[in-house]
Amino acid sequence: MLSIKNLQARIEEKEILKGINLDIKPGEVHAIMGPNGSGKSTLASVLAGRSDYEVTGGEVEFNGKDLLELSPEDRSREGLFLAFQYPIEIPGVSTTNFIKTAVNEVRKYKGQDPMDAVEFLKKMKEKMKLVEIDQSLLTRSLNEGFSGGEKKRNEIFQMAMLEPSLAILDETDSGLDIDALRIVAEGVNKLRDGNRSFLVITHYQRLLDYIVPDYVHVLYKGKIVKSGGKELALELEEKGYDFIKEELGESVEA
Amino acid sequence: MSEMLTTLEQTALSEYKYGWVTNIEADEAPPGLSEDIVRFISAKKNEPEWMLEWRLKAFRQWQKMEVPRWSNVSYPDVDFQAIKYYSAPKQKKVLNSLDEVDPELRATFEKLGISLDEQKRLSGVAVDAVIDSVSVATTFKTQLAEMGIIFCSMSEAIQEHPELIKKWLGSVVPVTDNFYSALNSAVFSDGSFCYIPKGVKCPMELSTYFRINAAGTGQFERTLIVAEEGSYVSYLEGCTAPQRDENQLHAAVVEIVALDNAEVKYSTVQNWYPGDKEGKGGIYNFVTKRGICSGINSKISWTQVETGSAVTWKYPSVILKGDNSVGEFYSVAVTNNHQQADTGTKMIHLGKNTKSRIVSKGISAGFSHNSYRGLVKVAPNAVNARNFSQCDSLLLGDKCGAHTFPYIEVKNNTAQVEHEATTSKIGEDQIFYCNQRGLDTETAVALIINGFAKEVMNQLPMEFAVEAQKLLAISLEGSVG
Numbered sequence: 001m002l003s004i005k006n007l008q009a010r011i012e013e014k015e016i017l018k019g020i021n022l023d024i025k026p027g028e029v030h031a032i033m034g035p036n037g038s039g040k041s042t043l044a045s046v047l048a049g050r051s052d053y054e055v056t057g058g059e060v061e062f063n064g065k066d067l068l069e070l071s072p073e074d075r076s077r078e079g080l081f082l083a084f085q086y087p088i089e090i091p092g093v094s095t096t097n098f099i100k101t102a103v104n105e106v107r108k109y110k111g112q113d114p115m116d117a118v119e120f121l122k123k124m125k126e127k128m129k130l131v132e133i134d135q136s137l138l139t140r141s142l143n144e145g146f147s148g149g150e151k152k153r154n155e156i157f158q159m160a161m162l163e164p165s166l167a168i169l170d171e172t173d174s175g176l177d178i179d180a181l182r183i184v185a186e187g188v189n190k191l192r193d194g195n196r197s198f199l200v201i202t203h204y205q206r207l208l209d210y211i212v213p214d215y216v217h218v219l220y221k222g223k224i225v226k227s228g229g230k231e232l233a234l235e236l237e238e239k240g241y242d243f244i245k246e247e248l249g250e251s252v253e254a
Numbered sequence: 255m256s257e258m259l260t261t262l263e264q265t266a267l268s269e270y271k272y273g274w275v276t277n278i279e280a281d282e283a284p285p286g287l288s289e290d291i292v293r294f295i296s297a298k299k300n301e302p303e304w305m306l307e308w309r310l311k312a313f314r315q316w317q318k319m320e321v322p323r324w325s326n327v328s329y330p331d332v333d334f335q336a337i338k339y340y341s342a343p344k345q346k347k348v349l350n351s352l353d354e355v356d357p358e359l360r361a362t363f364e365k366l367g368i369s370l371d372e373q374k375r376l377s378g379v380a381v382d383a384v385i386d387s388v389s390v391a392t393t394f395k396t397q398l399a400e401m402g403i404i405f406c407s408m409s410e411a412i413q414e415h416p417e418l419i420k421k422w423l424g425s426v427v428p429v430t431d432n433f434y435s436a437l438n439s440a441v442f443s444d445g446s447f448c449y450i451p452k453g454v455k456c457p458m459e460l461s462t463y464f465r466i467n468a469a470g471t472g473q474f475e476r477t478l479i480v481a482e483e484g485s486y487v488s489y490l491e492g493c494t495a496p497q498r499d500e501n502q503l504h505a506a507v508v509e510i511v512a513l514d515n516a517e518v519k520y521s522t523v524q525n526w527y528p529g530d531k532e533g534k535g536g537i538y539n540f541v542t543k544r545g546i547c548s549g550i551n552s553k554i555s556w557t558q559v560e561t562g563s564a565v566t567w568k569y570p571s572v573i574l575k576g577d578n579s580v581g582e583f584y585s586v587a588v589t590n591n592h593q594q595a596d597t598g599t600k601m602i603h604l605g606k607n608t609k610s611r612i613v614s615k616g617i618s619a620g621f622s623h624n625s626y627r628g629l630v631k632v633a634p635n636a637v638n639a640r641n642f643s644q645c646d647s648l649l650l651g652d653k654c655g656a657h658t659f660p661y662i663e664v665k666n667n668t669a670q671v672e673h674e675a676t677t678s679k680i681g682e683d684q685i686f687y688c689n690q691r692g693l694d695t696e697t698a699v700a701l702i703i704n705g706f707a708k709e710v711m712n713q714l715p716m717e718f719a720v721e722a723q724k725l726l727a728i729s730l731e732g733s734v735g
Binding site for chain 2: 048049051052071072075076081084088090091092098099101102105106109141158162
């Protein structure tokens with residue numbers, strides 16, 4: 001469903017992604033780990049179509065389409081969802097209103113009529129329960145004054161509402177305490193249905209205790225340098241990223 | 255402004271030409287302003303002697319006055335001798351169906367969500383018998399008349415209710431108040447008069463929508479609203495469809511009087527032609543709006559959504575004379591391209607325990623300049639006066655400007671005056687976040703600015719608010735990305 005071939009990208013003059021190759025099949029959960037500055041978040045941003053980054057080479061096929069040719073909004077409408085590391089605040093716009101607009105934009109793209117109010121509310125209630133989010137949060141301005149945990153939970157709630165075929169979680173665990181992390185991870189797990197694919201980007205292994213991946217990839221200096229099963233994450237946790245550097249024959253600083 | 259409105263202007267110009275061809279020579283005055291012209295206007299309107307005298311007095315004062323230059327706007331001087339001060343309402347070409355209406359204009363109507371009937375009325379399509387808007391207007395008028403409410407054109411009021419006009423016209427905005435109010439007093443073409451008798455709560459929103467003869471009243475409108483003791487009225491001015499007016503200068507005057515325990519809510523959506531992308535053309539909108547809470551416990555509330563005009567110069571104000579009276583001003587002003595707006599309010603606290611609230615939201619895009627200018631004045635006898643002012647500015651892009659000029663004059667030390675101001679920008683982060691949820695950039699900007707302006711939009715009557723929201727989006731089309 002997602003096929004990345006030799007993807008290269010830069011911001012201004014700085015090369016960040018230097019040839020990424022990755023294949024994700026329907027229903028698979030892939031984790032991307034790596035030290036700070038390895039290009040993890042850049043990969044998420046490039047896939048979502050952020051204009052700060054310039055793609056300098058490679059191809060990305062998403063559900064049979066050339067992803068790089070699509071505008072950011074069309075990528076979303078085609079079923080790509082990015083849970084932001086730092087969700088954005090929009091004062092005066094309620095989360096409910098925002099999600100309703102989003103849901104209906106996607107429906108419009110698919111040639112469907114806007115969802116009627118009753119149906120929308122029913123769906124909201126169902127998904128609120130699923131990701132354990134409180135209604136009071138949804139009537140407030142989008143992300144304004146939300147705690148870190150509330151923001152991340154709101155991202156997962158939006159994911160539940162939009163029902164993407166691929167969800168990219170960009171360091172969703174950052175800034176969360178263990179309870180918030182568990183709730184968010186449980187929300188994600190409930191959205192695993194054998195068809196929906198996930199790309200989980202994280203610096204730490206602990207998120208993967210809750211969201212158990214099928215594959216783990218290590219991103220280092222803009223390239224995937226090692227891939228394996230879920231046990232790779234544990235190995236990384238145990239040995240730190242230095243063992244990757246050693247494997248690559250780089251000198252490790254003391 | 256977007257391409258669309260540029261096209262609208264072209265449409266306006268072409269209709270304008272058509273209008274002139276059918277006009278009868280005698281129905282318009284030659285350019286320029288003199289006592290003779292004032293007499294000509296008064297005679298054309300068949301006015302009584304006292305009205306002519308009132309106009310002449312205003313004209314003589316105006317001649318001694320100077321063009322005000324203190325506002326934060328710049329534009330070429332208006333040649334007052336080049337303007338035609340009277341022309342009969344223009345005859346528009348009557349179309350047979352909406353199919354004949356310019357498709358661009360129709361697209362705008364669709365975006366605004368204007369009903370088909372209303373579309374027909376606005377674009378000059380002959381209205382068939384079933385939806386005869388004239389009879390609709392008449393029905394309402396009869397219903398209102400039964401309650402003693404007078405709602406008619408200013409011309410009609412001068413003929414039919416001279417005692418009320420003599421008593422109240424110019425009582426809030428004196429003839430000599432300022433350069434443009436004096437000019438308006440001398441040459442006003444028409445406008446609305448609204449009188450709510452003692453104890454009557456007007457059961458519907460009064461708007462020019464229902465009063466067909468208000469259309470084409472031209473550049474010098476005069477509006478007067480009098481709310482007697484214990485009465486209530488909500489008045490809507492303007493129309494959210496693009497006002498395709500080719501006049502260069504608009505100098506309207508609006509006066510509101512609220513007596514004991516009366517409440518007047520005045521809502522405006524202004525969308526005059528703002529000029530093209532390069533800043534050529536467009537309306538100068540120099541308006542004097544003022545209300546007086548002359549009775550105890552009275553309340554006047556102004557709500558305005560300003561998206562049009564090349565230059566706007568407008569300060570709807572409230573004189574809080576009655577004890578415990580309340581004045582409110584809620585404003586959204588949007589400027590794009592080369593538009594300039596200098597707008598705000600004056601709250602003059604004279605009575606005891608008077609309260610005022612100011613919420614101003616300025617949105618600037620393109621090369622435009624948007625200024626809030628407000629005065630809160632507390633007189634020596636105004637014990638326990640309270641004011642709260644909130645002025646927020648939102649910038650789109652980095653070539654526009656937002657300015658805030660709050661003036662506070664307090665002469666009584668029991669007063670509490672609060673002022674808060676913020677300036678923010680629509681961030682690329684916000685846009686991208688919306689994009690990532692499937693919203694295109696235009697929809698995203700519309701959502702963000704409507705969120706920003708929400709507090710003011712909430713003050714508008716429901717059906718007006720929906721159109722105003724869409725109008726904000728249209729005004730800013732193409733200003734981001």
